[in-house]
Amino acid sequence: MFSFTTLLSIAIAARAVAGSPIRSRTPYVVKETHFVPRKWKQVGQAAEESTISLNIGLKQSQFDELERHLYEVSDPDHERYGKHLSVEHVEELVKPSAESLDMVREWLLENGIGDLSYSAAKDWISVSIPLQTAEQLLDTKYHVYEHEDGDRLVRTSEWSLPLHLHDHVDAIQPTTSFMRTAGQKTEFLQFPPWVSPEYIPPTNATISKVCNISSVTPECFMNLYSTKGYKPQATKFNKVAFNNYLGEIPIRPDTEKFLAKYRPAAADAAYKFPQYSIAGGPVQDGPLNYSQAADGISREANLDVQAIMGISDPTPVVSYSTGGSPPFTPDLATTENTNEPYFVWLNYILSQPSIPQVISTSYADDEQTVPKAYAERVCQQFAQLGARGVSVLFASGDRGVGINNTCLSNDGKNTTMFVPLFPSGCPYVTTVGATHQFEPEVVAFRPGYYAADGSYREIYSSGGGFSNYFSTPRYQEKVVSSYVKGLGGLYDGLYNKKGRAYPDISAQGQYFAYFWNGTEGVISGTSASTPLMSGIIALVNDVLLSHGKPVLGFLNPFLYSKGYKGFTDITSGSAAGCNVDGFAAKEGWDPVTGFGTPIFPVLAELAKGY
Numbered sequence: 001m002f003s004f005t006t007l008l009s010i011a012i013a014a015r016a017v018a019g020s021p022i023r024s025r026t027p028y029v030v031k032e033t034h035f036v037p038r039k040w041k042q043v044g045q046a047a048e049e050s051t052i053s054l055n056i057g058l059k060q061s062q063f064d065e066l067e068r069h070l071y072e073v074s075d076p077d078h079e080r081y082g083k084h085l086s087v088e089h090v091e092e093l094v095k096p097s098a099e100s101l102d103m104v105r106e107w108l109l110e111n112g113i114g115d116l117s118y119s120a121a122k123d124w125i126s127v128s129i130p131l132q133t134a135e136q137l138l139d140t141k142y143h144v145y146e147h148e149d150g151d152r153l154v155r156t157s158e159w160s161l162p163l164h165l166h167d168h169v170d171a172i173q174p175t176t177s178f179m180r181t182a183g184q185k186t187e188f189l190q191f192p193p194w195v196s197p198e199y200i201p202p203t204n205a206t207i208s209k210v211c212n213i214s215s216v217t218p219e220c221f222m223n224l225y226s227t228k229g230y231k232p233q234a235t236k237f238n239k240v241a242f243n244n245y246l247g248e249i250p251i252r253p254d255t256e257k258f259l260a261k262y263r264p265a266a267a268d269a270a271y272k273f274p275q276y277s278i279a280g281g282p283v284q285d286g287p288l289n290y291s292q293a294a295d296g297i298s299r300e301a302n303l304d305v306q307a308i309m310g311i312s313d314p315t316p317v318v319s320y321s322t323g324g325s326p327p328f329t330p331d332l333a334t335t336e337n338t339n340e341p342y343f344v345w346l347n348y349i350l351s352q353p354s355i356p357q358v359i360s361t362s363y364a365d366d367e368q369t370v371p372k373a374y375a376e377r378v379c380q381q382f383a384q385l386g387a388r389g390v391s392v393l394f395a396s397g398d399r400g401v402g403i404n405n406t407c408l409s410n411d412g413k414n415t416t417m418f419v420p421l422f423p424s425g426c427p428y429v430t431t432v433g434a435t436h437q438f439e440p441e442v443v444a445f446r447p448g449y450y451a452a453d454g455s456y457r458e459i460y461s462s463g464g465g466f467s468n469y470f471s472t473p474r475y476q477e478k479v480v481s482s483y484v485k486g487l488g489g490l491y492d493g494l495y496n497k498k499g500r501a502y503p504d505i506s507a508q509g510q511y512f513a514y515f516w517n518g519t520e521g522v523i524s525g526t527s528a529s530t531p532l533m534s535g536i537i538a539l540v541n542d543v544l545l546s547h548g549k550p551v552l553g554f555l556n557p558f559l560y561s562k563g564y565k566g567f568t569d570i571t572s573g574s575a576a577g578c579n580v581d582g583f584a585a586k587e588g589w590d591p592v593t594g595f596g597t598p599i600f601p602v603l604a605e606l607a608k609g610y
Helices: 004-018 063-074 087-094 098-110 131-137 205-210 218-224 252-262 264-271 290-295 299-312 341-350 372-387 474-487 526-546 556-561 600-608
Strands: 028-033 040-045 051-058 124-130 143-147 152-155 158-162 169-173 186-188 240-244 275-278 317-322 358-361 363-366 391-395 430-436 465-471 499-502 505-508 512-516 519-524
Touching: 028 169, 051 098, 051 131, 063 087, 063 372, 063 556, 087 372, 098 124, 124 131, 158 169, 169 372, 205 218, 218 299, 218 505, 240 299, 240 526, 252 264, 252 299, 252 512, 252 519, 264 299, 275 341, 299 317, 299 512, 299 526, 317 341, 341 372, 358 526, 363 391, 372 391, 372 465, 391 526, 430 526, 474 499, 474 556, 505 526, 519 526, 526 600
Parallel strands: 240 317, 240 358, 275 317, 358 391, 391 430, 430 505
Antiparallel strands: 028 158, 040 143, 051 124, 051 169, 143 152, 186 519, 465 499, 512 519
């Protein structure tokens, strides 16, 4: 049996032979291994002379205490409800211990890395170093990986740390994460759109007049969810924001055309909302240029801003565009494409003294493409936003329980399974599903079909499922247990019965009318339902602020204890995918529409009562 001293001597000797400058008190031991996801293949060795920005997540000293505060200020039955934390209080709770900071800093300095950048709470350290140095520092080898659609990333499948640092570092990226923040949208300009043969036209005269199944407009949403006639009063204090990734930019001339047609009094708002560039994220005021239009960008961003403004104007809207994400271009330095965009945006937004009270994000990826430790750290940062009184909404996805013929585990065993999304399955965010039709609303769905160019378009079905990383949070234990019991064993072994289940709520998400590149069309997806719901939550916050009450903040404890009464239950349809019908909508909460779609006046009155 080797002694610790012997192991250390062997480790040092091995590195001396290899010519590595790595220095450490203790031997290196593998910290994380993550399988390369299917659809990705190694295509070459990364250029060692390039630069990489490593982000080192230090263990947060009091996250359990932060979580306690989060649930207390978010629980309508608690005496602290609505008493959200200050930025200083949150940072104090999540800052790492002095020991963790000193040990990691010592390790970096001993290896010649002295230019360190810290997050506001000092729970993340960022360093820009040559890729070769990163490989030595983490005892790993980076390669270029290519996705089947052509995107490229510089990643590794395993990395190590000195043993004495394992309890002080939660995650380091970019290393093993293959997450791509894909927008949850589908179809553009599909005319005539598919309409279910089971569609029943509404009998309500008003809904029938303003709601067209082939192109759903703000006038329909306002009548369907009863926001019609409400005039925001707290516009000096209330804001709603949305996130842009992958080079997406909200196009002001398109938004002006949309508002001029559907909210004429709000048309000038298209040129007034601020755009914040984070880590080189693009912003622009003019129309798409030729190459942008050819690339088809900004459909997601246009949908987000138009859905929000169409329902919540004149509530101020804020746009965040974050760089540092795929696709990878071989002639660019790796610093341009390897950062995880959620990390970049979160560290930026958490450093701000004032944050919009509602933030909509229509992007997600398969949970299993993200290492668990990193997913947990990102999720904890969403908890920090909730503690500060921010409602964080994410899309539930557009492929039901998973894309047909791809529902396999990524652990090397290729086990058949439903495929949950991240961050949709994070317990500290509110996840939004999609509906279609009007009276009654049903789960959004469109069958697969062959397009005019001969390509096959996958089915569109509102997403739902159970996280494999996060356990069922206490606020939803009762309804999740009831739903699982009601399945009677159906789909056993395909999902995690004890996982965080989603979505929490839903809104319309099929055939939205919108403008792109100067032309009106329709677009579908939970990318539509999420900003729409975000705009409605912003209106509820307006009611609260105008009555001298705090905003909703982290929504889920309120939704699962009281707020569900302000939603119309959806009982038809399912989260079709993985070549099965998937989880079905039923009375009460379900993992395809959550509690259903909003009834604004009822929801506002429920919120005012606390």
